[in-house]
Amino acid sequence: MVQPNFSNPRKAQAELSSSSTAALDAFLDTQHQSYYEEIYKSEAACLCILRQLPEICRYIILHFIWSHQPVKSSDLKALLRMDQFSPLSQVANDIQPAIKRKIFQPLELQQGKRGHHTPMNDVFKRGLRNALTGSGTSNSFGLPYPLSPTDEYPSESQLIQFGDRTWESILKYMVSSGLDRGFPVARPETSVLRLLHSSGLMADLSESNGRQQSLDRMTITSQGFQFLLEDRQTQLWQILVFYLTSIESRGISSAPVLSLFFSLGCMQITQSYSLSTFSNPTQLQALDDLQSYGLIYRPATPSGAKADYFFPTHLSTSLCSGNSALSAALNTTEIDTSHGGTGTGVGMGSGEDDKKFLILETNYKIYAYTNNELEIAILNLFMDIKVQYRNLVVGKLDRAHVKAAMEKGISAYQIIAYLQSHAHPQMYSSPPPILHTTIVDQLHLWDKERNRLRTEESEMFEFFSKDLYEDTEAEAKRYDGLLLAVPKDKLLFVNPSVKDAIKDFVKGQQRQLRGM
Known part of the structure; x- marks a missing residue:
């Protein structure tokens, strides 16, 4: 049996966090045990949850799915080719995604006479077994409906x-x-x-x-x-x-x-x-x-x-x-556009290649090979469209349009990611990176123009005594709460979190001065 390489399981987990199911992952992270017990009654849910886990977790689950005993930490280390003296935290980190989905319990909570172990969720185990063997009675994979000759059957x-x-x-x-x-x-x-x-x-x-x-x-x-x-x-x-x-x-x-x-x-x-x-x-x-x-x-x-x-x-x-x-x-199919379709364009069913329709030159000119109204409208958010032909849109990235898009909440990173993910295959013929660094840097500079000023909540202290001003400034620095000092006007702006401590310090200093 050829075993997968788990030399860098953290990388797989990082890729999962940025996957297209990130919204679902965040939603599931907030759910309790009872919620998982409910969805794991569905064999389809067990299979889909398994597919979303990192490769290392899938490998562990499929290895122990037919076992009737709790999974021992020693068995996990042997399976993952770890040293038996490896820290428990290393094993726990590898199965953490499965723990978050309530498939395993934390190892620290299941210490027995023979070391740490964790039982697999019985409902999940039963559901996944049924999914893999085609058994089960929930019909969670759907019940085919026999069509009559008069029923509609779309292609x-x-x-x-x-x-x-x-x-x-x-x-x-x-x-x-x-x-x-x-x-x-x-x-x-x-x-x-x-x-x-x-x-x-x-x-x-x-x-x-x-x-x-x-x-x-x-x-x-x-x-x-x-x-x-x-x-x-x-x-x-x-x-x-x-x-x-x-x-x-x-x-x-x-x-x-x-x-x-x-x-x-x-x-x-x-x-x-x-x-x-x-x-x-x-x-x-x-x-x-x-x-x-x-x-x-x-x-x-x-x-x-x-x-x-x-x-x-x-x-x-x-x-x-x-x-x-x-x-x-x-x-797998060619879309018929003779009945109201919008032709070849991004997401219009013409395949992955049609998602790669943008050519961006170093002079900021963009050539978009699409006639899809949606894609043209999205490009119009941050691009000055100059000419539009039947299957080609020509425009340019300029400061006014890009900044207008940024004012609407679109960041430079999102524009860059969009241009990269839709770059025409012709752009891959040049040495990397796909987008010229000049354009990437300029987009970031335009984005930073909106953030030249930074606003922070603060508390202002005004002093008449130079000595008291300097002592209080030193005290604020000691608390790491000084935001701004204006020596000319003897003004201090401090973080609201240290306001009370600074007030007590000033009162104490004033009492000492009066006592003198």
């Missing part, structure tokens, strides 16, 4: 086109609200607008003036602009986590809905699935809402009612597989 390309068109219509609505000259877009469902408002991605600025909130007056926020520059997978998980949070804000457990998300992540794109598997009311409501985001397609019956089955789109089937799976799903 894979149609499902991909529906998912992309629906999701991008939401993003277009967001970006259009932040442009001086927007473009005509369809209004998303009311439930979608409510979630965009509660998540802080869009806001009604007139609320601060005492006017009643209106979803039709909402504009994109700085957080929303940052959201637009994220990759597709990160955007999806952020929205889904906002959805889970909105459920919990009503005092309802979100565990059944998260289990539903994991189930969708394990389904096949062209397979029809029955709704009977999901009997929880919050799950049924979530399925209705997910169609508004393009994650599922639920046909209508001839009478106009919604069918008892649905089709997952590529947006949902790739939830637990990362960006590579999303790209693979897009690469």
Whole structure:
């Protein structure tokens, strides 16, 4: 058996923290044991959680999944080829991601006669075993729905086109609200607008003036602009986590809905699935809402009612597989644009190569090979568009447009990351880095122009005695609380945290002077 290399497990954990599921990871980190016990009843959830763990944790779990005994620290050290005298903290750090997901318990709490050990969560163990062997009765991987000849059966390309068109219509609505000259877009469902408002991605600025909130007056926020520059997978998980949070804000457990998300992540794109598997009311409501985001397609019956089955789109089937799976799903089919599609562009189902459409020259000129309205609108946030052809947009990075984008909350790092992640393959033919250092440095300089002044809360002390001023200045430095000293005017500005200590010192010095 070939064992993976675990020479640098910390690197794998660092990569996980910056993954597209970072929003989900942060959400799960706040949940209690009972929440995990609920979602681990789903075999699909156990499999998806396993996929999200670092390689070293997956290796350990799969090695001990069939064991009926607690996992000993000595066995872990042997498995990871560690010295038996290695500190316990080193082993604990390697399994920490699994401990956070309540799969293992902390080693320090399970000391027995034969050394430290940790039991594996029984519910998770049973669920993962069922997932690996195809047993179990929860139907968490979906129950196929037998279609009749009269039932609608969309093709894979149609499902991909529906998912992309629906999701991008939401993003277009967001970006259009932040442009001086927007473009005509369809209004998303009311439930979608409510979630965009509660998540802080869009806001009604007139609320601060005492006017009643209106979803039709909402504009994109700085957080929303940052959201637009994220990759597709990160955007999806952020929205889904906002959805889970909105459920919990009503005092309802979100565990059944998260289990539903994991189930969708394990389904096949062209397979029809029955709704009977999901009997929880919050799950049924979530399925209705997910169609508004393009994650599922639920046909209508001839009478106009919604069918008892649905089709997952590529947006949902790739939830637990990362960006590579999303790209693979897009690469397997050619999108038909003859029925209202928007042609080849980023995220439009033409494959990973079409996400690489930007050429940036050292003179700050940008050539964008796309006709996608959303991508053009995003570029318009920080780029001065000069010419627009059918499949080509020519523009330039300039100070005015970049600073306008930064005023809306977009940072230099996000612009740089966006340009790098969408760089045309031609830009990789030059020696690294992809973006010329002159451009990167200039973007950072423009960003720093906004931060020339720094505001800090402070307490001001004014003195008439030079001796008292100098003694107090020395005392403030001793507390490491001195922010600014103005000897000419005998003024001291100190951190509010040391205010009381400085006041007591000044009073003590004044009493001594009076006593003299």
